Amino acid sequence: MILNPEKECMPREELRKLQSQLLVKQVKRVYENVECYRNRMDAAGIKPEDIHGIEDLSKLPFSYKRDLRDYYPYGLFAVPMKDIVRVHASSGTTGKRIVVGYTRNDLDMWAECVARMMTAVGLGAEDIVQVSYGYGLFTGGLGAHQGAEKLGATVIPMSSGNTALQIQTMVDFGATAICCTPSYALYLGEEAERLGVTNQLKLKAGIFGAEPWTEEMRAQIEAKLGIKAYDIYGLSEILGPGVACECECQAGMHVWEDHFIPEIIDPDTGEVLPEGSTGELVFTTITKEGFPVIRYRTRDICSLNYEPCACGRTHVRMRKPTGRSDDMLIIRGVNVFPSQIEEVLLNVSHNDITPNYQIIVDRVNNTDTFDVNVEMSEQLFADDVKSIEAIEKTITEKLRSTLGIGAKVHLVNPKSIQRSEGKAKRVIDKRKL
Ligand SMILES: [Zn+2]
Numbered sequence: 001m002i003l004n005p006e007k008e009c010m011p012r013e014e015l016r017k018l019q020s021q022l023l024v025k026q027v028k029r030v031y032e033n034v035e036c037y038r039n040r041m042d043a044a045g046i047k048p049e050d051i052h053g054i055e056d057l058s059k060l061p062f063s064y065k066r067d068l069r070d071y072y073p074y075g076l077f078a079v080p081m082k083d084i085v086r087v088h089a090s091s092g093t094t095g096k097r098i099v100v101g102y103t104r105n106d107l108d109m110w111a112e113c114v115a116r117m118m119t120a121v122g123l124g125a126e127d128i129v130q131v132s133y134g135y136g137l138f139t140g141g142l143g144a145h146q147g148a149e150k151l152g153a154t155v156i157p158m159s160s161g162n163t164a165l166q167i168q169t170m171v172d173f174g175a176t177a178i179c180c181t182p183s184y185a186l187y188l189g190e191e192a193e194r195l196g197v198t199n200q201l202k203l204k205a206g207i208f209g210a211e212p213w214t215e216e217m218r219a220q221i222e223a224k225l226g227i228k229a230y231d232i233y234g235l236s237e238i239l240g241p242g243v244a245c246e247c248e249c250q251a252g253m254h255v256w257e258d259h260f261i262p263e264i265i266d267p268d269t270g271e272v273l274p275e276g277s278t279g280e281l282v283f284t285t286i287t288k289e290g291f292p293v294i295r296y297r298t299r300d301i302c303s304l305n306y307e308p309c310a311c312g313r314t315h316v317r318m319r320k321p322t323g324r325s326d327d328m329l330i331i332r333g334v335n336v337f338p339s340q341i342e343e344v345l346l347n348v349s350h351n352d353i354t355p356n357y358q359i360i361v362d363r364v365n366n367t368d369t370f371d372v373n374v375e376m377s378e379q380l381f382a383d384d385v386k387s388i389e390a391i392e393k394t395i396t397e398k399l400r401s402t403l404g405i406g407a408k409v410h411l412v413n414p415k416s417i418q419r420s421e422g423k424a425k426r427v428i429d430k431r432k433l
Contacts, residue, residue: 003151057295068237098237103290121245179241182229205230216347233321257316264279357373358428359371359427392411
């Protein structure tokens with residue numbers, strides 16, 4: 001099923017025309033209303049009149065996450081506060097939070113994007129959707145919530161936490177779909193198994209995002225919860241959940257191009273790369289009123305596929321990001337992505353460890369130190385020290401063969417790695433502090 005075929009299946013030339021019209025309007029709007037964009041365009045010698053359509057997009061200067069901190073809290077809003085009907089915020093890695101605002105129209109657009117995504121994975125009005133993303137300043141909970149309501153589904157607004165109650169609710173209320181972070185989905189699956197209620201679950205689909213996950217993790221979630229697990233992409237600077245999502249073909253995530261223009265650039269030179277290349281994903285929002293962004297550097301590394309999709313949607317598909325340009329760690333001269341470590345950990349028995357880990361990098365006596373803390377399972381926690389050491393050794397060897405450098409692996413107590421908004425902080429690079 002396709003929620004809005006007129007838009008989602010628009011012939012590409014028509015889509016390009018629509019994007020061009022909306023871009024011209026948006027550039028004019030931000031130039032007139034947002035100091036940051038006006039200053040940056042002036043500095044680059046670009047006036048709104050120089051932008052005639054999407055072919056001129058690359059003339060525009062980039063925007064960055066640091067802009068959100070510099071103009072904290074409302075300095076990047078393009079409308080007066082009386083027109084902003086909601087704000088969301090996310091915790092920044094250092095100091096100030098990132099604040100975004102939405103007009104009434106923005107909220108409607110957001111709801112439609114999420115409803116399109118839920119339709120694309122086979123959900124409809126008869127479904128019962130349990131939203132287990134955190135509700136609050138984080139965009140996940142309310143974002144998924146309003147989309148499911150727009151779809152006409154029955155929403156269970158669970159929010160995150162209290163796993164036993166989550167599972168009981170899923171069983172008693174007959175939830176057919178769940179939205180949460182993938183690591184939490186896996187945990188829910190393991191707990192359901194432990195409680196012996198897996199066969200009482202009525203779930204058929206799960207929509208997971210807000211943190212990186214691997215194909216191995218997808219297979220595990222699907223097996224444990226007995227569902228199809230779908231990947232979504234979103235970030236609060238662009239919208240929240242619903243920027244892009246997989247359809248039932250599961251061959252990349254459709255980006256809703258009537259609202260967002262994606263580009264792939266070389267993260268070092270800023271140059272737009274040829275179609276199909278892998279590079280940094282950049283977004284321009286062409287319909288957002290409250291908090292528009294122009295050429296926002298997401299730091300996510302991926303590629304775009306413009307080939308037609310078997311589902312009939314014409315909108316471009318992005319590949320799952322393979323890492324972040326600023327997440328890539330260089331440790332003793334070797335490139336290390338946290339996703340590589342996650343893959344290794346997912347292949348270690350879940351009787352011994354959980355996939356929750358934290359990488360700590362520091363520099364001592366001019367040499368990089370590289371520690372990986374991994375939460376052990378409750379089962380192992382009750383076990384003796386001897387087997388803990390043996391498992392640490394196994395993981396150390398596996399990491400060395402995958403990464404090409406040695407890490408110090410420490411198994412830590414279950415649930416001891418700090419989480420925020422349901423997301424674990426994966427990397428602590430003390431060299432940058
Ligand atoms: Zn498709």
